[in-house]
Amino acid sequence: MKRPVVIGCCLWITGYVLALYSDLPWLTLTTSVLLLAAIFVILLLRLPGRQPLCALLLVGVACGYFEWTDQRNVTALLLPPQQQENPDGIEVTMLGRFSSPVTIDGDRASFTMEAASVRFQDHAFPLGGESVQVSLRLLAQAQQEVASAWRRGDAVTLSGTLRSPSPARNFGGFDYRRYLRLHHTHWLLSAKGVDQAQVEPAAARFGVVQLLRWNDELRGGLSRRMDLIFPAPQAGFMKSMLIGITDDLDPERFQQFSELGLTHILAISGLNVAVFLGVCFWSLRRLKLTKETAMRVCFWLLPFYILLTGASPSIVRAGLMAMVALYAARRGLTKDVLHSMAIVAWIMLLWNPYFLLDVSFQLSFLVTLGLILGVQSVNGLLEAWISSPLLRNTASITLVSQFVSFPVSIYYFNQFSLLSWLANAILVPVISLAVFPAGLAAVFAGLLYLPAGRGLGWLISLLNEGIFWTTDKLQQLHQFKLIWPSPSFAWIAFYYLVLVGIYGLWQRLSRGRIDEHPIRLERVQDRWTLNLPMWLSLALGVFLLLLWMGYSPERFERTGLVQFIDVGQGDAILIRTPYGRNLLIDGGGTITFRKAGETWKERKDPYEIGRKMLVPLLKKRGIHQLDLLVLSHEDTDHSGGLQAVIEQIPVKQFLFNGTYNPNAGIEKLFRTAINRQIPLLAGERSDWIQLDAATRLRVLYPFEETVRDAEIVQEQNEYSIVLLLEMLGTKWLFTGDIGKESELALLERMKDIAAECEPQPCEDASHRLDVLKIAHHGSKYSTSQEWLDYWQPRTAVISVGEGNLYGHPAADVVERLRMSGAQILRTDQMGEVQLEVRKEGIFSRVKIH
Structure with a gap:
């Protein structure tokens, strides 16, 4: 074998x-x-x-x-009987020690705690060192310095609120509970103020903890030194590439690299290990060390380099493979890279089986496997077209890595740039041959003599400016960016099978190795032969068909889907019509409360609904473009997430309520829409708009005179757009945040129009709704009895945040809905609500049961 x-x-x-x-x-x-x-x-x-x-x-x-x-992988924590039904929000005191460095970001300190015991009031329970994720709210700027002095291994007693991590609240959304479980963490502990923590420094005893403490201090020291060596805008970029610290990396720069398929540059991987070994080996040989001694030193330096750079799965894979190769070279053993990779994969999977679910592990091994098996052969296949060995090798590496990583990349990141190959071909050689080695030299020089390091850092910054200029220009070519839905595992398996088939046929055809007995297909009446070019053409056709199906798997579905996405306290409604039109009504938003003089609380990468949650969901569901984007009104909980949407997803038309609420967020939103040449439509009562053969839309409110009389409006609720949608014979009403005053005005107008139609009935005389989106998250100021009596909804959907501070939905609103006989669906209790429209009727599913 x-x-x-x-x-x-x-x-x-x-x-x-x-x-x-x-x-x-x-x-x-x-x-x-x-x-x-x-x-x-x-x-x-x-x-x-x-x-x-x-x-x-x-x-x-x-x-x-x-x-x-x-x-x-289960928790050792047994809750008291009276708290087992509701495990969230329990006040506890935990005793243990820090098991990770403390990360300070604005007014939050976060770390992992190895809990030895937990105390509920008068009862204490042992935990045996269970991992707990801690989030500590800092109440004053001076507390940042206190928290930053805490170190891994220090003993800590912390009082706070214990809760279980949140599961995914949207279909296909990020599952924080599952993520933490894969890291053997089952509980979250939140506290306010450093006074809740009693910390005792650990005794200096040599061991694993002390080694990790030294490593943390070394990484922190290098990070601070690199802040002095490299210009401020580029220090985060160089830290990510050289020592694996991503905390200071500009989120927009990371997004840019991600869209161009360049995130592997920012992650420590095989490229970094190769350059590190090359620099070390060259330096040791210059010091007159023998080849065997230099290899031995490099072998023992690699574990420290793995720790220094963060020990992510990709760097562990690359470092262990290099150690296996160095050991084999010293012992004179046969060097089989494929065997080395298999040994390392087996070691890692035995150590932690959950590595198999890690995207960096998957991409690292897949790309490495592809490069081992494919580059040399593809080099030979390209020899007839590319004469330069350097260009041919670059093209081979780029093609192999792109094709091999493509399915996994779109599964996790749901985007692919047609310019990715060009960006990789241009930038990877520059970064690997110039920026990375020069960056190592700058750090080393800066440790010895800071001005020398700064001089090298300034020269590197010129190269980086060229890199950033290139990525900026490539990213601006929006037409080359493709959004892909997450494919099924069957699609991924078939992709690799077809790709291997194409590779084999191309290889045989290029070498002229045609079998003596060609493949024959026999029919009853005739017999004919397909040669290799035909087989290759057929395989390529199947491959293109596979890509076409993967890009739009729902293109032949003739059902409608209305998705009430759980964005917390806000609205975001995604509609897919039976013929593939996509509409988004509102985009949620994160409301922040900052007072003057509290800039220290601002975080480097704050949570923003649009960028962190809404846009990834839209991409995962294969929303290539939005045919209509509706902003019902300009309050932050409806508009905040739309900035990220129009920046990352093509929008054909933008409908808003015709007013303007002057604030920085809205100004930026409209300016971005204008710069991207998105038509802005002022919403007012309209006739039916035919979206496709089975769907039409009508604006019922605001009235033309309402919009004309109010241009600048800060209180936006009463100016919300009200939309009536008909799809496959069903009727839907989307109401924004209108209050009872606007409801009554709209009802009066509807009744006046009905009276004008008499004695003949109006076209839409039957005004009973299949689905009503309850206005203003179920506030007591909306959804009057007259409103419900008129529309008589069969189903009512309330988009509202779990545990919100406003008490939404109001008890009397819920009671009125119950008395009206409507089925009530709530995002705070059920997570995302999806309603699918078929010919047989409307079928619902919810994320949380």
């Missing part, structure tokens, strides 16, 4: 995947040990058919090992 380690690693991964997508609780560590023993017996007895049987058993061993690991 060739490469048994590689085959074994593949079988081990297969076992993990089987454990992930099946419910086999009977598979435990005991089962794995028994199956492993059976493998040894079968191999020892040399039984016939032992290879496939052992392969099957090895899959079972891996499956059992993963199940055993997953079953043990």
